[in-house]
Amino acid sequence: MTETSSRPDNAAQLRALIERWAQAVRSKDVHGVLAHAAADIVTFDLAPPLASTGPDAGGLQAWFSTWQGPLGYEIHDLRITAGGDVAFCHFLTRLSGTKIDGQKNDVWFRQTLCLLRVGGQWRIAHQHESVPFYMDGSYRAAVDLEP
Amino acid sequence: MTETSSRPDNAAQLRALIERWAQAVRSKDVHGVLAHAAADIVTFDLAPPLASTGPDAGGLQAWFSTWQGPLGYEIHDLRITAGGDVAFCHFLTRLSGTKIDGQKNDVWFRQTLCLLRVGGQWRIAHQHESVPFYMDGSYRAAVDLEP
Numbered sequence: 001m002t003e004t005s006s007r008p009d010n011a012a013q014l015r016a017l018i019e020r021w022a023q024a025v026r027s028k029d030v031h032g033v034l035a036h037a038a039a040d041i042v043t044f045d046l047a048p049p050l051a052s053t054g055p056d057a058g059g060l061q062a063w064f065s066t067w068q069g070p071l072g073y074e075i076h077d078l079r080i081t082a083g084g085d086v087a088f089c090h091f092l093t094r095l096s097g098t099k100i101d102g103q104k105n106d107v108w109f110r111q112t113l114c115l116l117r118v119g120g121q122w123r124i125a126h127q128h129e130s131v132p133f134y135m136d137g138s139y140r141a142a143v144d145l146e147p
Numbered sequence: 148m149t150e151t152s153s154r155p156d157n158a159a160q161l162r163a164l165i166e167r168w169a170q171a172v173r174s175k176d177v178h179g180v181l182a183h184a185a186a187d188i189v190t191f192d193l194a195p196p197l198a199s200t201g202p203d204a205g206g207l208q209a210w211f212s213t214w215q216g217p218l219g220y221e222i223h224d225l226r227i228t229a230g231g232d233v234a235f236c237h238f239l240t241r242l243s244g245t246k247i248d249g250q251k252n253d254v255w256f257r258q259t260l261c262l263l264r265v266g267g268q269w270r271i272a273h274q275h276e277s278v279p280f281y282m283d284g285s286y287r288a289a290v291d292l293e294p
Contacts, residue, residue, distance in 0.1 A: 042226065042237060044257040048279045048289050050239060051224070051257060077198070079189065081263060081272060086230030088261040090189060090273050092197060110191040110198060112259050112275045114235040116228060125228060126237050128259045130277030132195045133288035141280035141288050142195050 010082035014089060014115065017122055018075065025073045028064040030057050038116065038123040046109060046129050065100075072096030072106075076147065085117040092147055093129075107131070107143045157229035161236060161262065164269055165222065172220045175211040177204050185263065185270040193256060193276045212247075219243035219253075223294065232264040239294055240276075254278070254290045 017036055024032025034055045043052050078091040089112070096106040114126035132142045164183055171179025184202040191198055225238040236259070243253040261273035279289045 044237070044259070044277065044279075046279060047282045048292055050255060050279065050289075050292050050294055079273075081233055081261065083230035083233030086228055086233045086235065088233065088235045088273065090191070090261070090275065108197060110275065110277075112191070112261065112273065114228065114237070114259065114261065126226075126235065126259065128237065128257065128275050128277065130191065130257075130275065131280065132191075132193060132197065133278065133280065133290075135194045139288045139290055141286045142197075143280075143286055145195055145197050147197055 010084075010087065010117075011080045014080050014082055014087055014122060015078075017115075018078065018080075018089060018091075018113070021124075022073050022075055026071050028067070028071065030060050030064065033060060036122065036124050037127075038118075038125045041124055042126050044126075044128040044130070046131070068098045068100060070097070087115045087117075087122070089113045089115070108146055109143075157231075157234065157264075158227045161227050161229055161234055161269060162225075164262075165225065165227075165236060165238075165260070168271075169220050169222055173218050175214070175218065177207050177211065180207060183269065183271050184274075185265075185272045188271055189273050191273075191275040191277070193278070215245045215247060217244070234262045234264075234269070236260045236262070255293055256290075 021033060021036055034057055037055045040053060041055060074094040076092045080089045081087060091111055092108055093111050094108050098104050109129055109131045112128040113124050115122045116125045134140045134142055168180060168183055181202045181204055187200060188202060189198060189200055221241040223239045225236060227236045228234060238258055239255055240258050241255050245251050256276055256278045259275040260271050262269045263272045281287045281289055
């Protein structure tokens with residue numbers, strides 16, 4: 001993990017927030033995942049649409065319910081940059097688990113989290129998750145990449 | 148455009164930077180595009196790999212050379228959040244143009260730019276560009292979406 005920050009306390013707070021958030025994803029805890037989201041969070045998700053605004057507890061619950069048991073959710077190459085009240089983090093996520101139909105999944109994707117501190121609390125104001133796609137004319141999402 | 152900032156001057160600087168940067172893309176000016184990039188910029192690009200570090204002038208020149216004439220590069224729903232020395236921006240981009248082989252392209256994608264001010268100059272420390280993909284089993288990149 002690399003931290004670029006003139007405010008080391010903020011970077012430590014953000015590292016802890018991301019660890020709690022990732023742990024909530026692993027245990028499919030909708031409330032825990034959304035606990036750090038701003039009310040007007042703008043999300044660029046893995047799935048369409050292009051963008052959405054506001055926490056989507058129903059959508060997250062529906063997605064969690066497509067998986068058996070807990071999720072693998074490893075965070076790699078985390079980099080945190082924190083100012084006084086504005087911060088951004090980016091990392092690679094390895095998501096793994098077994099779908100309800102028995103299909104095993106293991107995919108790496110990219111994540112950017114942008115945060116704002118309001119009333120002393122860091123809130124995720126923007127989340128961007130993606131995989132790239134192959135520019136060979138196939139337009140296939142590159143869900144088979146590893147770092 | 149929405150600006151969430153306790154530092155209005157910073158938001159204005161960033162808005163101007165993004166406009167210069169977009170204009171450089173439109174005119175396929177490699178130097179202009181990379182003028183605002185940090186030396187250790189971490190890029191999550193539309194195309195593989197998952198991540199790369201450092202400005203890639205050669206890759207950008209090669210990509211520009213696949214297009215005839217200037218590019219359409221509209222920025223929509225820009226939102227700028229600026230602290231003292233850390234900022235993030237997200238927006239939707241409409242990229243259009245004609246490839247060397249005559250194929251016309253017109254695609255919307257998502258962008259997040261994360262910036263750091265060093266020595267009084269804002270630098271793009273992280274850039275994340277993507278389209279979502281269809282979760283219908285096809286794994287097709289969703290290059291046909293509109294906001």
